[in-house]
Amino acid sequence: MYAAYFAAGADAIHTNSFGATRHDLVSAGRSDVRAINLGAALLAREVRPAGRWIIGDVSPPWRPDLDEATLIDGHAEQASFLMEGGVDALHLETQHAVREVVAGLAGLGQGAPGLPIWISFALSDAGLESVSGVPLAELVAAVGPDQPGRSVVLGLNCSLRPERMLEAFTLARALDPRFLLFQPITGDPDVGPTAFAAACHAAFEKGAHAVGGCCGTTPEHIRAIRPIRPGI
Numbered sequence: 594m595y596a597a598y599f600a601a602g603a604d605a606i607h608t609n610s611f612g613a614t615r616h617d618l619v620s621a622g623r624s625d626v627r628a629i630n631l632g633a634a635l636l637a638r639e640v641r642p643a644g645r646w647i648i649g650d651v652s653p654p655w656r657p658d659l660d661e662a663t664l665i666d667g668h669a670e671q672a673s674f675l676m677e678g679g680v681d682a683l684h685l686e687t688q689h690a691v692r693e694v695v696a697g698l699a700g701l702g703q704g705a706p707g708l709p710i711w712i713s714f715a716l717s718d719a720g721l722e723s724v725s726g727v728p729l730a731e732l733v734a735a736v737g738p739d740q741p742g743r744s745v746v747l748g749l750n751c752s753l754r755p756e757r758m759l760e761a762f763t764l765a766r767a768l769d770p771r772f773l774l775f776q777p778i779t780g781d782p783d784v785g786p787t788a789f790a791a792a793c794h795a796a797f798e799k800g801a802h803a804v805g806g807c808c809g810t811t812p813e814h815i816r817a818i819r820p821i822r823p824g825i
């Protein structure tokens with residue numbers, strides 16, 4: 594699967610490590626955290642063409658039952674194994690809650706010091722708030738300003754179709770110019786590759802530096818971006 598997206602022209606792919614923190618895996622009856630995360634990164638490296646990136650994917654816990662220390666430890670452990678596998682950056686994706694953002698960033702910083710961090714938020718269709726109703730401004734405040742040795746890329750991913758995410762992306766960039774990542778869904782119902790690629794092009798015009806797809810995206814969607822924006 595990694596190879597199919599690289600072959601389609603992707604500059605960066607995510608590891609298949611969504612839900613691979615210890616707290617998530619234990620819930621699924623698994624405890625092989627290192628094998629799953631290290632393996633996800635090493636497999637991607639096997640098929641990576643020169644000059645492309647591998648992004649270590651980290652999912653939102655959605656676990657109000659877990660205390661902060663458990664969340665931090667879980668993120669730190671996963672980040673350390675992804676870094677051991679050689680990922681180029683970590684992506685804390687589909688974020689929606691302040692306490693999970695704070696714990697996630699702390700854990701990634703502990704487990705993989707020095708690795709670049711992307712963090713993106715899943716917004717509801719109701720406005721500039723997360724799928725669990727938290728204003729985007731509060732989530733950005735939870736990330737905090739860049740610090741010496743730690744800068745982040747902000748983004749939007751999942752939950753919104755391309756045209757709706759374009760509107761939200763414009764507002765998000767007005768809130769904080771660190772919003773550079775645009776990653777809408779392409780399913781439910783399906784958005785075709787041509788419409789998806791047009792939205793990605795529009796996102797570049799609005800200031801995005803990295804575009805891609807979330808749920809429903811196929812290699813055909815990625816392939817469609819290239820003719821519009823060669824060299825990106």
Ligand SMILES: [Zn+2]
Nearest residue numbers: 751752807808
């Ligand atoms: Zn998604």
